Amino acid sequence: MDPANRDRAADERRWQGRLVLGLLLAPALLWLGALIVLPHVHLAILSLRERVGPRHYVASLAQYETFFAEPLYWHVFVRTAVMSVLATLATLVLAFPVAWIIAKLARGRAGSLLFIVCLIPFWVSETVRTLGWMILLRESGVLPALLVKLGLTAMPVELLYRDATILVGLVYTSLLFMVVPLVSSLESLDNSLIEAAYDLGAGGFAILRTIVIPHAAPGITAGCIVVFMLTLGNYLTPTLLGGKNSQWFTEQIYTQFITRFNWEQGAAFGFLLLGLSTALVVIGLKLSGQRFGDVMRQT
Amino acid sequence: MVADAVVKRFADHVAVDSLSFSVERGSFFSILGPSGCGKTTLLRMIAGFIAPDGGDIRIGGNSMRDIAPNRRPVNMVFQQLALFPMMSVGENVAFGLARRGVPRPERIRRSNAMLERVGLGGFSGKRVDELSGGQRQRVAIARSLVLEPTLLLLDEPLGALDLKLREHMKIELKQLQAAFGTTFVYITHDQSEALVLSDHVGVMSEGRFEQLGSPQDLYYRPQTPFVAAFVGANNRIVGRATSKDGALIEVSTDDGWIVRAQGTGAIAVGDAVEVFVRPEVATLARAARDLPADQPRHAGEVQSVLFDGANSAVLLLEARTRREFRIALPQTGQFSDLTPREKIAFSFDPARAVCFPARAGVAGRDGSGQQG
Numbered sequence: 187m188d189p190a191n192r193d194r195a196a197d198e199r200r201w202q203g204r205l206v207l208g209l210l211l212a213p214a215l216l217w218l219g220a221l222i223v224l225p226h227v228h229l230a231i232l233s234l235r236e237r238v239g240p241r242h243y244v245a246s247l248a249q250y251e252t253f254f255a256e257p258l259y260w261h262v263f264v265r266t267a268v269m270s271v272l273a274t275l276a277t278l279v280l281a282f283p284v285a286w287i288i289a290k291l292a293r294g295r296a297g298s299l300l301f302i303v304c305l306i307p308f309w310v311s312e313t314v315r316t317l318g319w320m321i322l323l324r325e326s327g328v329l330p331a332l333l334v335k336l337g338l339t340a341m342p343v344e345l346l347y348r349d350a351t352i353l354v355g356l357v358y359t360s361l362l363f364m365v366v367p368l369v370s371s372l373e374s375l376d377n378s379l380i381e382a383a384y385d386l387g388a389g390g391f392a393i394l395r396t397i398v399i400p401h402a403a404p405g406i407t408a409g410c411i412v413v414f415m416l417t418l419g420n421y422l423t424p425t426l427l428g429g430k431n432s433q434w435f436t437e438q439i440y441t442q443f444i445t446r447f448n449w450e451q452g453a454a455f456g457f458l459l460l461g462l463s464t465a466l467v468v469i470g471l472k473l474s475g476q477r478f479g480d481v482m483r484q485t
Numbered sequence: 486m487v488a489d490a491v492v493k494r495f496a497d498h499v500a501v502d503s504l505s506f507s508v509e510r511g512s513f514f515s516i517l518g519p520s521g522c523g524k525t526t527l528l529r530m531i532a533g534f535i536a537p538d539g540g541d542i543r544i545g546g547n548s549m550r551d552i553a554p555n556r557r558p559v560n561m562v563f564q565q566l567a568l569f570p571m572m573s574v575g576e577n578v579a580f581g582l583a584r585r586g587v588p589r590p591e592r593i594r595r596s597n598a599m600l601e602r603v604g605l606g607g608f609s610g611k612r613v614d615e616l617s618g619g620q621r622q623r624v625a626i627a628r629s630l631v632l633e634p635t636l637l638l639l640d641e642p643l644g645a646l647d648l649k650l651r652e653h654m655k656i657e658l659k660q661l662q663a664a665f666g667t668t669f670v671y672i673t674h675d676q677s678e679a680l681v682l683s684d685h686v687g688v689m690s691e692g693r694f695e696q697l698g699s700p701q702d703l704y705y706r707p708q709t710p711f712v713a714a715f716v717g718a719n720n721r722i723v724g725r726a727t728s729k730d731g732a733l734i735e736v737s738t739d740d741g742w743i744v745r746a747q748g749t750g751a752i753a754v755g756d757a758v759e760v761f762v763r764p765e766v767a768t769l770a771r772a773a774r775d776l777p778a779d780q781p782r783h784a785g786e787v788q789s790v791l792f793d794g795a796n797s798a799v800l801l802l803e804a805r806t807r808r809e810f811r812i813a814l815p816q817t818g819q820f821s822d823l824t825p826r827e828k829i830a831f832s833f834d835p836a837r838a839v840c841f842p843a844r845a846g847v848a849g850r851d852g853s854g855q856q857g
Contacts, residue, residue: 378565381567
């Protein structure tokens with residue numbers, strides 16, 4: 187075979203390789219392009235125009251100006267962010283002991299059994315789960331009746347439509363998404379490290395602070411990112427458990443799109459929410475000193 | 486350190502069976518035993534990770550009952566070392582000091598001084614995974630010694646190293662122990678580590694000490710057949726005592742090979758016995774008349790020559806019974822030209838061969854019980 191022929195054969199092989207790779211990636215690229223990139227491009231264009239007359243639009247930043255001019259909007263925006271951070275932290279605090287028990291204390295079957303117990307609520311749809319909370323917490327529900335019976339309150343108390351109720355619902359919905367990355371990062375922690383720290387004079391809290399948390403940091407960050415995003419973008423739980431008082435930013439987006447039929451404003455809100463979650467995740471990564479790649483490997 | 490009738494049971498078996506022993510301050514004490522003999526359990530009880538079911542452990546005169554590992558004057562070097570990967574070498578060494586509330590500048594000064602002493606000066610900023618196996622070993626030891634413990638426990642710390650490094654670290658460990666004067670309690674299944682390093686060795690089997698003594702005692706004066714078989718290489722000959730002359734026992738195997746050995750323990754004529762002969766105790770000769778005149782002579786045939794430098798040996802088959810017998814080759818190179826199937830004579834001093842009453846349940850007709 188002469189050199190030119192050999193080159194052509196090598197070229198052909200390279201092209202074949204690229205074709206195969208392209209075909210393999212095609213579904214993912216199609217999904218990304220059609221369902222994520224395209225709609226976002228369209229929404230971006232929508233958010234950057236203003237209706238000046240019937241079927242007449244001009245490019246403007248009016249939608250974003252409205253957001254900053256109207257106190258209600260950014261008030262809801264900040265409230266959503268703060269509540270989401272609180273819900274994420276509460277989920278972390280609750281999930282950590284659960285993950286610790288599954289990863290370190292329960293042996294063999296008990297561990298997987300506990301894991302399944304965490305998973306079981308997710309067989310039921312989120313709507314039904316949230317309605318379950320409503321049955322428990324509403325004024326004529328189980329918990330207020332119990333409080334009256336125990337003599338703790340004179341009258342049944344309305345436990346729904348409070349911020350705390352929204353938080354409870356959000357934490358409940360997110361718990362599993364925190365437990366999974368925590369379990370996997372805690373399982374990889376060598377028990378002899380804990381023993382060595384104990385042997386060198388560390389108490390329980392010092393071991394947690396110096397050994398366990400630094401080791402589990404990527405898992406903790408991964409869980410927090412996932413839970414934070416889910417919470418921030420949650421619509422159902424705040425709406426059902428918080429009612430009119432919930433003031434969740436996703437509701438504002440819904441209202442703009444569906445009730446007011448103001449797609450331009452809704453699109454602008456959507457981008458603001460996207461910017462908010464990105465900014466908070468970046469801040470979180472910076473604060474915890476984690477790299478995004480390491481963290482994503484844990485999820 | 487004193488252990489007083491320490492007992493630990495797991496479900497249905499006794500891991501440590503009422504052990505009592507004491508370790509002198511500043512000495513190097515090894516616990517030698519096959520895996521599963523309870524030595525790790527014993528070590529973890531001294532460290533405080535498991536509580537004994539009975540008995541007491543005292544360190545420096547104080548009972549360690551109900552004292553948590555982080556409050557004991559004891560530190561441990563773990564089998565897998567357990568260095569903290571999330572910290573630098575310096576932070577690893579300073580970890581224990583930080584837990585004691587030593588101020589930061591003092592901590593850095595002491596951990597650097599300790600790293601200097603183990604030959605790792607200037608390594609304090611390195612990450613643990615940048616170190617070689619031997620350097621990690623030294624960090625693990627430095628991390629414990631910087632706390633100036635009364636007792637340092639070492640759980641087979643050389644097990645994970647390759648042979649060459651293990652030989653090197655053996656010497657280093659001994660030098661470190663001599664330099665620091667800390668009491669070391671070392672557990673291992675490697676008899677050569679135990680013999681080289683220790684002032685005293687406890688040979689452990691099934692939760693009990695078979696024998697406690699200096700390495701020389703264990704090697705030259707084993708008290709039980711287990712110790713004779715486990716410590717060093719030995720030829721094992723099973724038979725019955727046929728006559729007795731003071732402590733000297735004449736033993737006949739069931740196929741009629743007659744050897745003589747020094748009896749240990751109560752042996753009566755007719756008892757089943759085990760005889761152990763070290764490979765270096767026996768003498769080789771091409772002609773029987775060249776053997777020492779006062780020793781019983783045996784004849785054999787060379788089966789194979791096991792060349793291993795200074796540890797070279799020849800594997801013989803005893804002429805009549807075809808039993809294997811191992812003899813160390815002299816350093817003079819006198820027998821380096823032996824060939825398989827060659828006829829040869831050998832003898833050994835009966836006073837340097839030991840004979841024990843046979844252990845119950847240890848069967849086997851065969852001659853050699855070589856270990857290590």
